[in-house]
Structure formats: structure tokens, C-alpha cells
Amino acid sequence: MINRHLRVVLAEDSVILRDGMVELLGARGCEVVATAGTAPELLAEVAEHRPDVAVVDIRMPPTHTDEGIRAAVEIRARTAEVGILVFSQHVETAWATRLLADGAAGIGYLLKERVARTSEFVDALHRVADGGTVLDPEVVTHLMRGGQRRRVVDTLTPRERDVLELMAQGHSNRSIAALLVVSERAVEKHVAAVFTKFGLRATDTDNRRVKAVLNYLAETKG
Incomplete structure (x- = not known):
């Protein structure tokens, strides 16, 4: 799986960081088919190239607030087959919840300062491209604790909550x-x-592990 050739669209408004990432990903066997410095450019490049994964920063021009993740939500609605890896310094809970609302498959959210090795980032790209979910533990914590109406989750024991958070990060029972x-x-x-x-x-088709997380996010969304 790791050797699969990935086609990537990279959205990052910092030219230096963007160029560095293009070089690093290329050295790891990924093909950056296009780069974008703004959200409209990102949408256009994804529509044109239909990559395996779009790497998205949250804060992009012109307002540097939430343009990137809003574009990610739009990409998800238009082209669900394109994996989304949000790669940012910030956790944007409301938009992250919207991004995950229709399913967590093919979605990742990593924080720049917490990725220690390039291999971790590339592994996350492959997991997302293959329909997996990759969530930084800090992102999960924000999503789990960000709401004000924690009804069902308040009934969980501390250990059940630990297990739920690790489930949200994509870990198996083992x-x-x-x-x-x-x-x-x-x-x-x-x-x-x-x-x-x-x-x-239990059903034949529902992924209850994902639904357990998404149901909570939906409960606290408002």
C-alpha cells in the first residue's frame, strides 16, 4: 500500500513551505500534480486533476480565516472520491465537524507542529487515499470537547471515552x-x-466505529 503512486494537489499559501513540501513528497514517490495558494485555485485544480488526495491548509487568502477548510467541505460535496488531508497549525472545530458530518472515510486532519517525520505525513496521505481516517489526537480532543450538549458522551466512563477517542483516530481494537x-x-x-x-x-453495512464518533459530533454541532 505504501508504494502506491499518489497524485496530490497541495494548497498552501506560503511559497517556501509549499515548494519544500513538493520536493519532499516527490522524493517519497508522490506526484504533486498542482499547487494552489488560494481557496478558489484549490477548487479549480481539484476539479481539473481529480487527485487521490488534496492537502489543505485552513487559513488562506484573502482573509486568512477558514477559506481552506471551507473549500475542503466543498470538495467533499463535489468529488467525494478525492481524499482530504487538512494540514494546519489550527483546529477549526465547526468546519471540521461539517467536513466529517457525512462520513470520516478518506478524511485526515493533522497539525503541522505535531508531525515529527516526513514518513508520518506520507503514511497519512496513503491512508486517506485508501479511504482511511487520520485524526491528530489533539484534533479529536477539540472535537470531542468542543460542544456544549454532551449528552450521550457524558454517560461514558473515562475508559470508554479513551477508547472512543482512539477509535476516532483510526486505531483497531488490538x-x-x-x-x-x-x-x-x-x-x-x-x-x-x-x-x-x-x-x-449491528448491521451488515454500517461502520459503527465511525458512527459512534460522528453521532457525538452531530450531537454537539449546534
């Missing part, structure tokens, strides 16, 4: 067990409890 230093069976019980409290019944 990975969660290793991180929390508990048995995989214990994690399964916590996950089942989370599903029960959110009223998520």
Missing part, C-alpha cells in the same frame, strides 16, 4: 489494547458499551 495496556477482550467490551450507549445496532 492497537487500542496495546496503547491502553489492557487486553483486547477488555477493549471489545468497552467498544460494545459505547455502541450500546449510542444506540448503534
Whole structure:
């Protein structure tokens, strides 16, 4: 999977950072098919090139507020097959919630200062391109705690909440067990409890792990 050739559109208003990222990604086997310095340019380049992944900064010209992530939401609505990796210094809770509202598959949100190695970033690109979800733990914390109406989540035990946050980051039960230093069976019980409290019944098609996170975000969205 890691060796898959990825086509990337890169949105970053800092020319120096943008050029550096193009060089780094190229050295890692990714093809940056276009770059953009503004949100309208990003939308145009994605529409033209239909990349595997669009890398998006949140704050872009002209107002440097939320143009980038607003464009990401629009890309998601227009071309759902294009993966979105938000790469920013900031956590924008309201727009991030909207970006995730229709499903977390193919969505990533990483904070620039917390990515220690280029390999981590490239791995995240591949995971997003393959339909996975990559959320920085700090982003998850903001999303989980940002609302004022924490109804179901307030019923979770501290351990169930820990498990839910790790689920939101894309970890498997085995990975969660290793991180929390508990048995995989214990994690399964916590996950089942989370599903029960959110009223998520087993079906053949629903991804309850994603829905457990998204239901909470929808609950606190307003």
C-alpha cells in the first residue's frame, strides 16, 4: 500500500513551505500534480486533476480565516472520491465537524507542529487515499470537547471515552489494547458499551466505529 503512486494537489499559501513540501513528497514517490495558494485555485485544480488526495491548509487568502477548510467541505460535496488531508497549525472545530458530518472515510486532519517525520505525513496521505481516517489526537480532543450538549458522551466512563477517542483516530481494537495496556477482550467490551450507549445496532453495512464518533459530533454541532 505504501508504494502506491499518489497524485496530490497541495494548497498552501506560503511559497517556501509549499515548494519544500513538493520536493519532499516527490522524493517519497508522490506526484504533486498542482499547487494552489488560494481557496478558489484549490477548487479549480481539484476539479481539473481529480487527485487521490488534496492537502489543505485552513487559513488562506484573502482573509486568512477558514477559506481552506471551507473549500475542503466543498470538495467533499463535489468529488467525494478525492481524499482530504487538512494540514494546519489550527483546529477549526465547526468546519471540521461539517467536513466529517457525512462520513470520516478518506478524511485526515493533522497539525503541522505535531508531525515529527516526513514518513508520518506520507503514511497519512496513503491512508486517506485508501479511504482511511487520520485524526491528530489533539484534533479529536477539540472535537470531542468542543460542544456544549454532551449528552450521550457524558454517560461514558473515562475508559470508554479513551477508547472512543482512539477509535476516532483510526486505531483497531488490538492497537487500542496495546496503547491502553489492557487486553483486547477488555477493549471489545468497552467498544460494545459505547455502541450500546449510542444506540448503534449491528448491521451488515454500517461502520459503527465511525458512527459512534460522528453521532457525538452531530450531537454537539449546534
